[in-house]
Amino acid sequence: MSLKHILKIIVKHRNISLMILIQIAIAVTIVGNASFISYGTLKNWLIPSHLDEYEILNVYTKVFDNQVDKSALIQRDLSNLSALPEVTQVTYASNELVLATVSGSNQVYKTTDQEEAGIENAQFDITSEGVATLGLTITQGRDFYPNEFVFAGSDQSRFASVAMISEALAKSLFGEQSALGQTVYLQRARLPYRVVGVYANKMLGESAVYEQHWYHSTIVPQAHFGNTDINYLLRVKKGTAEAILKDVEDTLYQQGGRIVERVEFAARAKKRLWDGRSTFAFIMIGISVIAVAVTTFGIIGLVSFSVSIRKKDIGILRALGASQSTVLKTLLIENALLAMAGILLGSFAALWLNNYFVTHLRAQGLVEPWLAVLVAISVWLLSAVAVYIPVRKAAKIAPARVTKT
Amino acid sequence: MLRMKNISKIYRTELVETHALSDVNFTVEEGEFIAVTGPSGSGKTTFLNITGLLESFEQGSYELDGEDVSTLGDKQLSRLRNEKIGFIFQGFNLISDLNLYDNIEVPLIFRGLSAQARKKRIEDSLELVGLGGRASHFPAQLSGGQQQRVAIARALAGQPRFLLADEPTGNLDTMMARQVMDLLEEINRQGTTLLMVTHDNELAQRAHRNIQILDGQLRDINKNELVELIS
Numbered sequence: 347m348s349l350k351h352i353l354k355i356i357v358k359h360r361n362i363s364l365m366i367l368i369q370i371a372i373a374v375t376i377v378g379n380a381s382f383i384s385y386g387t388l389k390n391w392l393i394p395s396h397l398d399e400y401e402i403l404n405v406y407t408k409v410f411d412n413q414v415d416k417s418a419l420i421q422r423d424l425s426n427l428s429a430l431p432e433v434t435q436v437t438y439a440s441n442e443l444v445l446a447t448v449s450g451s452n453q454v455y456k457t458t459d460q461e462e463a464g465i466e467n468a469q470f471d472i473t474s475e476g477v478a479t480l481g482l483t484i485t486q487g488r489d490f491y492p493n494e495f496v497f498a499g500s501d502q503s504r505f506a507s508v509a510m511i512s513e514a515l516a517k518s519l520f521g522e523q524s525a526l527g528q529t530v531y532l533q534r535a536r537l538p539y540r541v542v543g544v545y546a547n548k549m550l551g552e553s554a555v556y557e558q559h560w561y562h563s564t565i566v567p568q569a570h571f572g573n574t575d576i577n578y579l580l581r582v583k584k585g586t587a588e589a590i591l592k593d594v595e596d597t598l599y600q601q602g603g604r605i606v607e608r609v610e611f612a613a614r615a616k617k618r619l620w621d622g623r624s625t626f627a628f629i630m631i632g633i634s635v636i637a638v639a640v641t642t643f644g645i646i647g648l649v650s651f652s653v654s655i656r657k658k659d660i661g662i663l664r665a666l667g668a669s670q671s672t673v674l675k676t677l678l679i680e681n682a683l684l685a686m687a688g689i690l691l692g693s694f695a696a697l698w699l700n701n702y703f704v705t706h707l708r709a710q711g712l713v714e715p716w717l718a719v720l721v722a723i724s725v726w727l728l729s730a731v732a733v734y735i736p737v738r739k740a741a742k743i744a745p746a747r748v749t750k751t
Numbered sequence: 752m753l754r755m756k757n758i759s760k761i762y763r764t765e766l767v768e769t770h771a772l773s774d775v776n777f778t779v780e781e782g783e784f785i786a787v788t789g790p791s792g793s794g795k796t797t798f799l800n801i802t803g804l805l806e807s808f809e810q811g812s813y814e815l816d817g818e819d820v821s822t823l824g825d826k827q828l829s830r831l832r833n834e835k836i837g838f839i840f841q842g843f844n845l846i847s848d849l850n851l852y853d854n855i856e857v858p859l860i861f862r863g864l865s866a867q868a869r870k871k872r873i874e875d876s877l878e879l880v881g882l883g884g885r886a887s888h889f890p891a892q893l894s895g896g897q898q899q900r901v902a903i904a905r906a907l908a909g910q911p912r913f914l915l916a917d918e919p920t921g922n923l924d925t926m927m928a929r930q931v932m933d934l935l936e937e938i939n940r941q942g943t944t945l946l947m948v949t950h951d952n953e954l955a956q957r958a959h960r961n962i963q964i965l966d967g968q969l970r971d972i973n974k975n976e977l978v979e980l981i982s
Contacts (some may be wrong), residue, residue: 348860351853354848355848359848488799498949659848662846666838666858670829703963744806746846
């Protein structure tokens with residue numbers, strides 16, 4: 347039969363044709379998005395953190411006793427933690443911990459213009475050993491001078507005047523211009539800080555990573571105390587065993603009026619960061635597997651039904667001179683046309699759903715053209731295999747069927 | 752043009768073996784009009800299927816237009832059906848999803864004819880059966896007699912060496928049946944060999960030669976015997 351006849355038959359059997367088409371479209375929509383999200387997640391996993399993940403510790407504590415002198419407590423903690431033999435540096439960290447955004451918005455701005463949209467940024471407020479604790483490598487400018495550090499109660503409104511920024515943030519803010527001497531404005535209050543140094547990229551901020559600004563970060567030589575969170579960053583010697591986590595916890599418990607919420611390696615924080623997204627990706631993969639199975643069996647069922655109500659017509663074609671291979675080819679072309687229409691429809695639906703996931707669920711799964719083509723080809727092959735099973739049977743319909751009454 | 756020697760066909764189930772055809776020897780010459788009659792269950796349909804290459808046989812040899820069909824595969828048998836045989840069935844066997852033009856066109860596409868050649872043959876054959884202006888109609892829009900004429904047009908468009916008609920008037924009223932038989936006779940007069948299977952002895956009388964099939968065996972009968980059978 348010619349393409350014209352095949353199309354006429356598709357139109358005549360439009361209900362069943364539409365069902366096959368929609369089934370394929372749904373499969374493409376689901377599998378497409380699962381692939382985009384899974385690929386996006388996998389790509390994230392492979393981005394280097396440049397962190398010494400097993401040499402940096404995040405320490406989270408909470409002071410529940412209002413009578414505790416927090417300034418003195420921090421000083422004692424820094425001293426006690428430094429005394430641990432495995433610990434090489436320690437810093438109080440009043441804003442973020444490594445890959446753990448503790449407090450809210452950490453935007454960075456180029457101006458004080460309220461209309462300017464900020465850029466997602468990890469802001470590390472540290473004490474004197476902070477740069478060394480994070481293991482930063484300064485590539486332009488200088489380290490902080492001791493007199494630039496501010497250690498004050500959060501109610502005192504005292505802020506540092508300088509900051510260091512990562513190379514990635516420098517590029518985002520100033521392009522090819524030098525960042526040194528430029529002013530950046532941090533947080534909603536748009537407090538000004540002069541850039542005195544630029545350091546090599548490290549994956550530091552949870553929110554920044556979430557917004558795919560992998561290496562955006564700022565280091566500010568200021569540490570405020572006052573609220574219940576008293577957090578630290580520690581650097582330990584290479585090869586330090588996990589027992590250090592317990593030692594740190596025990597050391598902190600020597601000071602009353604507080605609880606130690608968590609002590610963890612940066613590696614653990616990184617894993618937690620990816621886990622949430624991996625779960626979403628795995629759920630999508632699971633749904634995809636179900637979608638593929640339902641589609642396969644659905645196509646087999648629908649095509650079997652479609653063929654069963656056309657057995658007589660197929661017998662007529664055989665009697666009139668269609669060989670088994672001609673019937674097979676005709677039915678495969680018919681279903682390939684439906685599959686192509688379904689894939690086209692599904693591709694549009696997949697793009698729409700992808701846009702929804704990215705904008706509403708903050709999923710990382712931007713459309714990769716080569717992946718979309720791969721999904722389309724795979725679903726097309728899957729439908730061809732699913733169709734082949736009933737169609738092969740149909741091709742064997744005996745021409746003698748025409749003489750059965 | 753058609754020669755069968757010792758053809759046998761047995762249908763087997765787990766419990767029984769049915770000898771549908773036993774040692775059939777049968778020859779048809781070019782331009783003949785042969786009617787095959789017989790009661791229900793006598794093996795008429797099996798004979799028709801084997802003659803029309805619609806079904807295989809177990810024993811014997813069958814030569815169609817000089818070609819031994821017993822050794823041919825599906826592709827060659829399909830080609831032979833398409834090129835040499837025109838089928839006219841009791842149930843018309845038109846494809847309901849396609850209009851008359853397309854119904855006649857499909858076997859011509861299998862033949863590999865050009866669109867132009869196909870168009871001419873379709874128009875000529877529809878004209879011949881008196882349905883020239885109805886190419887775009889669908890089978891369901893036609894009466895039984897008209898549908899059978901379309902089936903005849905489809906068979907003729909292929910310019911076959913011989914026509915195989917299976918109860919061609921079985922589903923038609925007397926008037927329509929007469930018209931269809933007149934058309935078949937005319938086609939035969941113009942040189943196409945015609946083999947008609949029927950249980951209607953009156954129709955069979957119009958053939959040049961009559962064959963009776965009984966319990967899977969064929970025998971020639973003369974007109975007088977046929978008249979006796981009718982009475």
